[in-house]
Amino acid sequence: MAGCERRYGFSKIIVLFLVQSATTSTDLSPKFKDFLPNVLERHIKVSRHLPVCVIYRKPGEGSLLEDVVHELWKGDKKNFTSWEFGSYSFGKNTKLHYRNPSTVPLLRCFLGLTSHFDYTDKPNKYKINHWLDRLARTLEDQLQDATEQLVEKTADNYKFTVIAFPDPARHTEIEEMAFQVTEENLNCKAYISHIHSLDNRKIRLKYKVNEVPSFIIIYRKDTVKTVHHFSKQQMTVLSLDIFIKSRLLPVPHYSLAKFERDVIKSSMKIYTPKILTFYAYWSPGIYGYLSALNRTIDEFWDLDVEVLFGLVDITDDTADSRKIINRWISSRIAQKLPFTLLYYKDSNNTIQQRLFTEERPTPMSVYNWLSTYEEVADAIHLPFIYQPYGVEDPNMFTYKDEGPYGCSCYLTSHNQTVSTPQQYWWTWTIHPKKQRQKKTETQKSWHDLFGTENINKKLEKLEDIPLLSHLYWYEVVEKSHAPLHPFMPGREWAGEVTKVALIIFIMADCRSCKNGMETFKNLQNSVKYIAGGSVYLVNCTEEVELCKEHDIRGFPTVTAFRGLGWLDSSTCISDESQRLYKSYRRMDYHGVLQAKPIMVWFGEIASSAVKDRLFEWPKQQLVEDVRLVGVLVPKASRFLPIPPGRKQNYYFSYECYRLICERLFGKATCYSVYSKELPQIEFKQKDLDVVVSKIILQRKDGVDATLMQMGHTLSQSLENQENTKLHMFHKAHRYKLGHGQKCETDHAACTDIITAFTLDHSRLPITQINSNAFHTSDSLDSEDLPILIALVYKDNITDIASFSQVLTEVAYQFYNEIIVMTLDVEEFPAWAGQFLPIDYTKIMIKYDGDPKLLFDYPRVCMVKKKDHTHAAFYPPLEEDRWLVDWFEPYKLKQFILDYLDDPSQNIIETEHF
Structure with missing residues (x-):
């Protein structure tokens, strides 16, 4: 009887457990609210400050x-309960993005x-x-956040x-950059100095930081600390990482000083050979x-070879290292870095220089x-x-590095196509080759071919x-030298730094x-930063023809010339262009x-023609009137189709996109973004080279x-007439398109x-004018039309403003x-105060008039693009502008018609605008 009770009690426990399990399983309903995709992206973007945790699951399943x-x-x-928590559901038909996991449920x-x-x-x-x-x-x-005291303590x-x-x-992007650098490198600490932080001004003054965004790295070697600046054009994860590594x-x-002292002019009795590697990030x-x-x-070093190694970073301004190349190295040798x-x-006690010609300085190739x-x-x-790989079959290894990052290929890591490799026991006899005979030829130094340093000495x-x-003039203004990148291969990164000359006519x-x-x-x-x-001066008293050619009238005149000389040898430029x-x-x-104010203006002029946004696409609401967005994919992506005949450089290059944006500088804003259609891991290559898969035109009025x-x-893209708003005001297309022509087949065209x-x-x-657009002079202006400038308040x-409605009606009609x-x-x-009759203020004061009369707005001027000293008002x-409503549509239209009939009728001389 007792045994029966025990069996009954045990059975009861089992039943209760099964009931509880069943109840628990049915209660596994979703607990967190699902994030919308755009909301999740926004949370992830700011997660450096407010972390977000996501439960990935199937729809409706807890x-x-x-x-x-x-x-x-x-x-x-607890310290994590203030974080953002939520869920993200996806099923078979959900469009996956690169952050989705391969299995669910998952906490990330x-x-x-x-x-x-x-x-x-x-x-x-x-x-x-x-x-x-x-x-x-x-x-x-x-x-x-950086403070002056914290930075000093860390630097020590x-x-x-x-x-x-x-x-x-x-x-957010710059903060991520700094974190990635410290994450990948030991003995490295990063800080952020926000514009409005208390110590921002002190830190910038102390370390001579003249622009934002930018980076500095304080490098401590023994007890000596040096500060290295990375400008807006230089600050990438690659440049910072290469600097540290x-x-x-x-x-x-x-x-330069160490090179000349220890290498070229060494006074040591016994000269130790030196191997120097010249590189840039x-x-x-x-x-x-x-x-x-x-x-x-x-x-x-393990072999006790008595040779000294050294490095020369040509982008290091603190060391004058570029001058080493200018003064001591032939331009023929330095055509390609590294x-x-x-x-x-x-034997004659003369210092000789020899170039290493292999792709990578591996131990065997240097030997x-x-x-x-x-x-x-x-x-x-x-x-x-020298037998670094033993005495195995030479067909089973190579002294050249394999893979994108240079991994050695030895017997223990071969592809195992031979399961039982046969070993051969033999010895190598190395026969030194004869020393190469030095060719006698006259070589030009680098600055004679490319640089401006030698030119400046002559001025x-x-x-x-x-x-x-x-x-x-041609050498300085029209021929681009890209000072920070003097030996950049012309095909890959030509024009990465554009030469901009600030010329002041006096x-x-x-x-x-x-x-x-x-x-x-x-x-x-x-400007040197x-x-x-x-910066150059031009004395128009002596250079009369030069100033006349550039239509210089007032003095001093400050201008900027953005050189595009790097295009001369580009595959992106046709004979016609x-x-x-x-x-x-x-x-x-x-x-x-x-x-x-001049430096603020010049900083904009000297900025890159393309704003690289990586994975962050520009905001949908345009700030600018017109923009181009170039979508980039890795050149070595496994998702790219194989080019016909495996042709090299088949796809439309990033350099050609830069050229388009240089030609449109001041006319349209250009962005480059990584393709959303590829996994993010495709863009994780350390030495990323990209091509352009798509170019999108967007306008403020909704055109896309x-x-x-x-x-x-x-022809599929350009002759598409579905977007009628795009073609509303324009004549039939005039482009020479070949049958079946693609961008890949002819980059220049x-x-x-x-x-x-x-x-x-x-x-x-109607275009909102800015100084850069109005005062940009080039050969791109296909329309030499009169310009109606409306001087207005916001x-x-x-x-809803009545003046805006009148102006819109006029703009569409004319x-x-x-x-x-x-x-x-x-x-x-x-x-705006320059759009006045010449000496207007002086005349009004002399005759007791009110100078403020022409400072009442809105008012309108008719001008010509290339004439900055005449206008029709x-x-x-x-006339008394207050007695009549001058901005009725028919009156403003009549003023325009009268001007078009006879532009000289109402034109008067003005201040230089």
Whole structure:
């Protein structure tokens, strides 16, 4: 009986357990609210400051994992309970994005745009709690706000101290950059100095940071600390990472002084041969090259080879390292970076220079290279027999590196196509090759071919500023030298840094010119911090023809010339466009003659023609009137189709897209973004090279058109008439399109067509004018139409303003006869004040008039693009503008018709606007 009771009790426990299990399983309903895709993206973007944790699941299905996480989040207050928690459901028909996991359910927490952590253990409350606590501690160790005291303390304890100075527009992107650098490198600490932080001004003054966004790295070697600046054009994860990794190699970096002292003019009795590697962060294959060099250094030190290694970073301005190439290295040798040179003394006690010609300086290739020079091999005690890979079958290994990052290929890691490799026991006999005979030829130095340093030495100077003459105009203005990138391969990255010359036209006996000399000197000191920038004076008293050619009338005149000389050898430029387009873009400055506003203007002029946004697409609501968006894909992507005949450089290059944007500079804003259609991992290559898969034209009035797309013909895109708004105001297309022509088949023709198409379709009926657009002079203006400039307040051009409605009606009716622009007098008060009759203020004061009469707005001027000293005013100057409603549609239209009939009738001389 007792046994029966025990069996009955045991059965009861089993039944209760099964009932409880069934109940629990039916209660596994979703606990968290689903994030919408755009909301999740926004949370992830700011997760560096407010982490977000997501339960990935199937639609409508809960899980034990979700229950446990929800219970922890709703429980006692902890350091992670203030984070954002939610879920994201997807099924078979859901469009997956690159962050979706391969299995569900899954808990994933984002601590930054590029940092996410997956929980892969069992759904145990204790384990998940412990995992979230560890993430909270990880968050605390991430980026901190910079203070002067904190930076100094860190610089004394860390080898590398990275300080990022973001601007509001790219805050998140720059913060991610800094975190990625510190995440990949030990002995490195990063800080953010926000624009409005308390110590921002102190830190910028102390470390001479003159622009944002930018980075600085404080590098501590022993007790010496040096500060290295990375401008807007230079600050990429690649440049920062290469800078740090190169300084971690156990060899010295050579400055100009050290190079001349220890290499060229060494006074040591016994000269130790030196192997120097010249590189830049933008050099193709730089990761693999430095990796191979590092292994070679270790190997040769282990073998006690008496040779000294060194590095020369040509982008390091603190070391004057570019001058090493200018003064001591032949331009023929330095055509491609990176490269390695050997320095040694021959039997005549003369220092010789030899170039390493292999792709990467692996131990075996450097050994073979050194063994060709008998006197070097003897001096450094190079082993006569060198067997780094043993004595296996030579067909089963190679001394060249394999893979994108230069991994050695040995017997133990071969592809195992032979399961039982046969071993051969033999010895190698190495026969040194004869020393190469030095060719006698006259070689030009680098600056004779490309640089401006030698040219500047020939120029006269006024107050230490070079005086430019017509003899050197082409060399300085029209021929682009890309100062920070003198040896960049022309095909891959031509024009990465555009040379922009700030030229100030002055004249003898000009009081304003003399008063402005202090400002000009300040400009020269400031412009040198802008990549590609330089300052020159032109004396129009002596250079009469040069000033006349450029229509210089007032003095001093400040202009900027954006050189496009790098296009001369580009595959993106056709013979027709080479004849049609000038090799520079000219922008005139019309503002207060002070260093700060001029530098703000020049900084915009010298900025990159393409704004690289990586994965962050531009906002859907346009700030600019017109923009182009180039969609990029990796050149080596596995998703790209194989080109016909495996043709090299088949796809439309990023360089050609840059050329389009250079030609449209001041006319349209260009962006580049990574394709959303490819997994993000495709873009994780250290040495990424990209091609353009699509170019999109977007206009403020809602026009959105694809101009080119990989694999599609140009006629499919350009002749598409579905978007009637795009073609509303324009004549029939005039482009020479071949049958079945694609951008891939002719890069130069495609570049010309997209440029012309964008110009033809870029003008809105009413354009909000800015100084850069109005004062940009080039050969791109296909329409030489009169310009109606409406001087207005912001309230005059709102959608409901009566003046705006009248102006819109006029703009649509006269679209093919005039160009209508609005000038915001609140944004540009000084410039708006120039649209006055000449000496207007003086005359009104002399005759007791009211000078403020013409400072009442709105009012209208008719001008010509190339004439900045004449205009027709409306309402008429002699009429009382308050007695009549001058801005009724028919009255304004009559003024325009009268001007078109006889432009000279109402034209008067004005101040220079």
